[in-house]
Amino acid sequence: MAKAPRAAEPPITNRERPAEPQPYDASKDELLQFYKEMLLIRRFEEKAGQLYGLGLIGGFCHLYIGQEAVAVGLQSALNGDTDSVITGYRDHGHMLAYGIDPKAIMSELTGRGAGISKGKGGSMHMFSTEHKFYGGHGIVGAQVSLGTGLAFAHKYNDDGGVCLAYFGDGAANQGQVYESFNMARLWDLPIIYVIENNQYAMGTSTARAASEDQFYKRGESFRIPGIQVDGMDVLACRGAAEEALAWVRAGKGPIILEMKTYRYRGHSMSDPAKYRTRDEVQNMRDTADPIDRIKKLLEEQGVQEDELKSVEQAIRKQVNESADFAESTPEPEASELYTDVLVEFY
Amino acid sequence: MPIEIKMPALSPTMEEGTLAKWLVKEGDTVSSGDIMAEIETDKATMEFEAVDEGIVAKILVAEGTDNVKVGDVIMLLAEEGEDASSVEGKGGGAAPAATKDDSPEPDAKADEKKGDKVEDSAHPTQEKVETGTRQLFEAAEKEGRRDPEVPEGTEMVKTTVREALRDAMAEEMRSDPRVFVMGEEVAQYQGAYKVTQGLLDEFGDKRVIDTPITEYGFAGIGAGAAMGGLRPIVEFMTFNFALQAIDHIINSAAKTNYMSGGQMRTPIVFRGPNGAASRVGAQHSHNFGPWYASVPGLIVIAPYDAADAKGLLKAAIRTEDPVVFLENELMYGRSFDVPKLDDWVLPIGKARIVREGSDVTIVSYSIGVGVSLEAAEQLAGEGIEAEVIDLRTLRPLDKETVLKSLAKTNRLVVAEEGFPTCGIASEIIAICMEEGFDDLDAPVGRVANEDVPMPYAANLEKLALIDAARVVKAVKKVCYKG
Numbered sequence: 001m002a003k004a005p006r007a008a009e010p011p012i013t014n015r016e017r018p019a020e021p022q023p024y025d026a027s028k029d030e031l032l033q034f035y036k037e038m039l040l041i042r043r044f045e046e047k048a049g050q051l052y053g054l055g056l057i058g059g060f061c062h063l064y065i066g067q068e069a070v071a072v073g074l075q076s077a078l079n080g081d082t083d084s085v086i087t088g089y090r091d092h093g094h095m096l097a098y099g100i101d102p103k104a105i106m107s108e109l110t111g112r113g114a115g116i117s118k119g120k121g122g123s124m125h126m127f128s129t130e131h132k133f134y135g136g137h138g139i140v141g142a143q144v145s146l147g148t149g150l151a152f153a154h155k156y157n158d159d160g161g162v163c164l165a166y167f168g169d170g171a172a173n174q175g176q177v178y179e180s181f182n183m184a185r186l187w188d189l190p191i192i193y194v195i196e197n198n199q200y201a202m203g204t205s206t207a208r209a210a211s212e213d214q215f216y217k218r219g220e221s222f223r224i225p226g227i228q229v230d231g232m233d234v235l236a237c238r239g240a241a242e243e244a245l246a247w248v249r250a251g252k253g254p255i256i257l258e259m260k261t262y263r264y265r266g267h268s269m270s271d272p273a274k275y276r277t278r279d280e281v282q283n284m285r286d287t288a289d290p291i292d293r294i295k296k297l298l299e300e301q302g303v304q305e306d307e308l309k310s311v312e313q314a315i316r317k318q319v320n321e322s323a324d325f326a327e328s329t330p331e332p333e334a335s336e337l338y339t340d341v342l343v344e345f346y
Numbered sequence: 347m348p349i350e351i352k353m354p355a356l357s358p359t360m361e362e363g364t365l366a367k368w369l370v371k372e373g374d375t376v377s378s379g380d381i382m383a384e385i386e387t388d389k390a391t392m393e394f395e396a397v398d399e400g401i402v403a404k405i406l407v408a409e410g411t412d413n414v415k416v417g418d419v420i421m422l423l424a425e426e427g428e429d430a431s432s433v434e435g436k437g438g439g440a441a442p443a444a445t446k447d448d449s450p451e452p453d454a455k456a457d458e459k460k461g462d463k464v465e466d467s468a469h470p471t472q473e474k475v476e477t478g479t480r481q482l483f484e485a486a487e488k489e490g491r492r493d494p495e496v497p498e499g500t501e502m503v504k505t506t507v508r509e510a511l512r513d514a515m516a517e518e519m520r521s522d523p524r525v526f527v528m529g530e531e532v533a534q535y536q537g538a539y540k541v542t543q544g545l546l547d548e549f550g551d552k553r554v555i556d557t558p559i560t561e562y563g564f565a566g567i568g569a570g571a572a573m574g575g576l577r578p579i580v581e582f583m584t585f586n587f588a589l590q591a592i593d594h595i596i597n598s599a600a601k602t603n604y605m606s607g608g609q610m611r612t613p614i615v616f617r618g619p620n621g622a623a624s625r626v627g628a629q630h631s632h633n634f635g636p637w638y639a640s641v642p643g644l645i646v647i648a649p650y651d652a653a654d655a656k657g658l659l660k661a662a663i664r665t666e667d668p669v670v671f672l673e674n675e676l677m678y679g680r681s682f683d684v685p686k687l688d689d690w691v692l693p694i695g696k697a698r699i700v701r702e703g704s705d706v707t708i709v710s711y712s713i714g715v716g717v718s719l720e721a722a723e724q725l726a727g728e729g730i731e732a733e734v735i736d737l738r739t740l741r742p743l744d745k746e747t748v749l750k751s752l753a754k755t756n757r758l759v760v761a762e763e764g765f766p767t768c769g770i771a772s773e774i775i776a777i778c779m780e781e782g783f784d785d786l787d788a789p790v791g792r793v794a795n796e797d798v799p800m801p802y803a804a805n806l807e808k809l810a811l812i813d814a815a816r817v818v819k820a821v822k823k824v825c826y827k828g
Contacts, residue, residue: 003388080672086570119607126606128424129610146573148567175562176566180563183563342643342667343608343667
């Protein structure tokens with residue numbers, strides 16, 4: 001699988017690069033679908049935050065509020081039968097964008113037996129192999145190598161699938177990310193590395209942590225091209241996904257998408273957010289909110305206020321039901337303590 | 347006086363090798379740096395360079411000769427001003443002989459030469475330094491009693507541990523297209539320790555994959571590929587380097603099945619040499635068995651002989667669970683009986699009684715089993731019959747076999763080539779205390795390496811490592827005989 005050594009090249013190369021992606025030209029129905037999915041994530045996460053405050057959710061709980069356009073826009077472009085997705089600990093939104101039952105997710109957050117991991121994983125460790133969603137990983141950056149392995153399996157099996165591996169601007173500084181970049185390009189694995197740049201790795205801004213804060217360039221020394229995308233615009237996200245998928249499916253190897261996004265909430269629930277001003281957050285909410293943006297587009301396209309209101313109500317109802325379920329469904333049986341440690345018996 | 351060119355040792359444990367090819371012939375002039383011959387061991391082929399200048403006077407060992415002992419004179423080199431044709435070799439001018447004197451350098455002759463610099467360089471003495479790892483290596487030729495799982499009348503084939511491991515991988519790769527091997531130097535180089543020899547030729551570069559030196563990355567890629575439905579075998583050149591990758595072994599491979607409520611499996615084998623190798627110093631001499639054995643979600647296997655290596659590696663590749671498979675470099679070249687069966691697979695989690703005895707039980711694993719067998723032989727000479735148990739699997743640990751033997755002998759010693767603190771020995775002792783207390787006639791004894799990083803100096807290394815004498819001493823102590 002190795003390649004022949006290449007001769008030295010001048011610093012400016014004319015090697016092929018992906019085209020500048022165009023915003024996705026969504027139909028009214030598709031726009032409405034994006035709106036619904038993003039709103040579901042927003043309301044779900046708000047509810048999760050509330051349940052956390054009530055003591056019903058424990059441990060770490062990383063909310064996706066503000067970043068909804070990324071998961072919804074990108075995943076809407078995937079082939080659900082063949083493509084795989086993997087992400088880090090901020091994983092609720094990616095699962096909801098896949099249409100995974102909010103009840104299974106919320107009851108995992110409350111640690112109940114009906115949770116998608118039987119209550120044994122929690123917020124950071126959720127999986128749905130049925131949807132080719134491979135987690136939900138708690139170690140920053142681990143999903144990048146694991147996702148590269150999923151891409152390896154796609155290529156090995158020649159199944160036409162592409163892996164979408166999400167990680168943050170913080171994980172982008174981990175060493176294994178570059179080990180993975182190297183091998184992914186060496187072997188031209190079908191993978192899209194999605195850097196969700198929400199500008200803060202916990203409390204450390206990219207300005208303080210990244211010597212190259214233009215993350216889309218991080219693959220250059222491995223000959224992996226990158227595209228910077230407005231991650232607050234679901235149509236830009238979808239458009240970039242189309243371009244990236246075309247690149248990878250054409251056998252050109254991996255590609256990086258840097259999604260410029262923003263999280264409104266703290267890193268986890270107990271984050272005092274002293275590292276940024278309230279004004280900064282409010283300004284993003286007022287001027288760049290991904291849901292407001294699509295709502296405006298829908299209104300421009302003649303969707304009536306009451307139709308949007310009924311969408312909103314239906315989502316609220318769905319989220320409330322998932323919360324009620326998650327509060328009332330029982331905790332796992334005590335015997336579950338010892339199951340699933342190993343698959344086989346020895 | 348011609349210079350004697352001797353069969354070199356290519357590694358500290360090499361005792362003999364094949365003189366594969368001569369690249370010079372009699373009458374050729376050589377100068378330092380010229381490659382004179384190719385020498386092969388089961389592990390490697392090496393080019394043998396000239397150090398001295400001169401004319402090849404006599405080739406004493408023909409190319410293609412196997413089992414040439416380290417230190418045997420293989421060629422005579424006439425020095426400047428010397429008549430090459432007048433040099434008489436030990437072969438006496440006849441066809442180069444493959445058999446040679448067992449003691450090529452009589453001590454008296456060596457002593458005579460002391461103080462004479464010219465003659466010293468012409469007649470260098472082959473050193474055979476006594477080291478701790480050499481003792482381990484030498485004890486590791488001991489073969490335990492045959493595995494009761496082998497059907498009566500089965501033909502047994504002498505096989506090195508190295509070949510047994512390779513055969514296990516090849517057989518599983520033939521029967522399951524999902525199985526592939528990945529690691530540093532596993533393909534084109536044929537394995538850093540030649541364990542994957544021949545696999546590239548048979549299975550091609552789709553399934554035998556050379557990686558860059560990037561343990562964390564390829565351990566993660568392997569784990570991800572397993573999650574995606576494949577059956578990776580990830581080779582670490584040694585387990586010392588797996589520390590770079592331990593996050594994926596523990597956090598990704600071992601925990602995912604549990605965290606996902608049984609939804610997502612990671613059927614992967616992480617394998618490679620573990621424990622002390624010969625004189626490689628602290629960073630390359632660490633037994634990680636206890637580390638991995640402490641983690642729920644992992645299977646940890648550490649075989650001793652070739653039959654177990656083969657049968658357990660095949661089982662490891664087949665199981666749905668992640669396996670850490672700890673080999674031992676000193677064992678790779680050791681030969682043992684392997685049953686000639688179409689599909690020799692052993693159960694994971696079962697210890698094996700490699701020697702039966704009634705007076706005391708010695709529990710060990712990996713290379714410690716050889717030391718224990720050697721100790722048992724010495725003890726037998728003193729009237730103490732030791733039962734030796736090879737744990738084979740460190741997790742899950744076969745408590746039943748250990749406790750049953752303890753109930754029989756009432757005395758137990760653990761012999762472990764590894765640090766004494768928080769070792770497998772500690773665990774065995776805890777099990778004996780908790781579940782075998784009433785069977786104990788003496789406190790359980792522990793023989794482990796010294797509690798220091800592995801030193802390089804031969805004498806210190808010898809002091810640091812376990813040996814049969816220490817096991818004998820510990821056994822006598824628990825038997826109240828000395």
